[in-house]
Amino acid sequence: MQDWTEINPLHLSRVEKKAWLLPQLNQLTQLHSENCERYANILNGTGLPLVASEFDDVPYLAARLFKLLRLSSVEEGDVFKTLTSSGTTSQVKSQIVLDKQTASLQTKVLVKLLSSITGKSRRPMLLVDRQGLTNDKSGFSARGAGVQGLSFLGRDHTYALNEDLTPNWERIDQFIEKYKGQSVLIFGFTFMVWQYFVTELLNRGDRSLFDNAILFHSGGWKKLQDKAVDNHTFKSTTREILGESAAIHNFYGMVEQIGSVFVECSHGHLHASAYSDIIIRNQNTLEPAAFGEQGQIQVMSFIPRSYPGHSILTEDLGRLLGEDDCSCGWKGCYFEVIGRLPKTEIRGCSDVF
Numbered sequence: 025m026q027d028w029t030e031i032n033p034l035h036l037s038r039v040e041k042k043a044w045l046l047p048q049l050n051q052l053t054q055l056h057s058e059n060c061e062r063y064a065n066i067l068n069g070t071g072l073p074l075v076a077s078e079f080d081d082v083p084y085l086a087a088r089l090f091k092l093l094r095l096s097s098v099e100e101g102d103v104f105k106t107l108t109s110s111g112t113t114s115q116v117k118s119q120i121v122l123d124k125q126t127a128s129l130q131t132k133v134l135v136k137l138l139s140s141i142t143g144k145s146r147r148p149m150l151l152v153d154r155q156g157l158t159n160d161k162s163g164f165s166a167r168g169a170g171v172q173g174l175s176f177l178g179r180d181h182t183y184a185l186n187e188d189l190t191p192n193w194e195r196i197d198q199f200i201e202k203y204k205g206q207s208v209l210i211f212g213f214t215f216m217v218w219q220y221f222v223t224e225l226l227n228r229g230d231r232s233l234f235d236n237a238i239l240f241h242s243g244g245w246k247k248l249q250d251k252a253v254d255n256h257t258f259k260s261t262t263r264e265i266l267g268e269s270a271a272i273h274n275f276y277g278m279v280e281q282i283g284s285v286f287v288e289c290s291h292g293h294l295h296a297s298a299y300s301d302i303i304i305r306n307q308n309t310l311e312p313a314a315f316g317e318q319g320q321i322q323v324m325s326f327i328p329r330s331y332p333g334h335s336i337l338t339e340d341l342g343r344l345l346g347e348d349d350c351s352c353g354w355k356g357c358y359f360e361v362i363g364r365l366p367k368t369e370i371r372g373c374s375d376v377f
């Protein structure tokens with residue numbers, strides 16, 4: 025079996041991917057059923073075999089189960105970090121148990137995937153967030169983990185925001201001064217990039233700041249839809265600021281399967297890399313949906329070893345657009361995220377396994 029580090033993550037065809045990824049997923053089903061009693065009990069209840077012969081048959085857990093249960097496949101003493109989903113205090117947060125091995129693998133895989141887009145050399149990096157974010161010892165947030173994971177891709181890390189999320193103009197201006205017209209890397213959460221960075225620079229009159237800038241941004245569109253900002257508006261306005269040659273990549277992921285990241289290509293489609301896969305399931309029957317049919321998004325990843333999160337049915341709705349033939353040149357399933365499952369349709373975890 026090929027080692028994951030030798031794989032070109034966005035250029036593996038379906039057949040090669042199945043030969044590589046499916047055995048990894050089967051191993052994880054086995055590992056978690058041996059080490060996580062709660063997972064083993066759920067699995068027994070379904071009567072599904074431990075070894076799947078197709079991606080569709082890999083057992084999955086409902087994402088909301090991680091809000092209800094602490095699911096761990098490691099001894100308490102080996103827990104390195106417990107990640108919590110962001111959200112308001114009134115909501116119950118997901119708890120994701122990481123040991124050192126899983127945390128380190130997640131970072132390495134993310135860097136390997138994204139550096140296949142940015143190239144090997146580390147670019148100057150502007151983080152659209154506040155500086156103290158990754159130092160919060162009390163409860164390591166998914167946002168902090170995201171920023172820390174991505175910081176490996178760049179150098180001269182500059183945090184663009186103050187503690188109160190206003191722009192830190194002194195730092196922003198120093199960064200612009202130093203790297204004007206060069207290729208830089210920018211990362212932030214979609215809403216924050218729009219609200220606290222792009223809008224502010226637009227109002228100040230900044231235009232065409234860099235050459236070949238790359239922006240990665242992640243997080244839901246809900247808050248931006250409320251402001252009537254869609255992906256197209258987001259991109260065109262951001263290009264005005266960063267420069268026409270800027271590459272802007274949204275990505276889709278979730279705390280329950282952190283490290284599993286789906287990146288938007290130059291044609292605006294989210295792709296599954298060689299390290300992860302996606303299945304769309306009809307939201308009523310939970311059977312795999314055809315290309316173009318809307319359904320619930322299931323995500324799969326070879327990364328989660330410390331908790332049974334290698335195959336998760338999310339509460340997001342999406343649509344598969346195709347596989348291995350996107351005109352951008354990347355391989356993998358490509359898809360779009362449509363929104364969240366309406367609350368009334370979320371089933372109890374006993375009937376969604």
Ligand SMILES: [Zn+2]
Nearest residue numbers: 289293350352
């Ligand atoms: Zn594409």
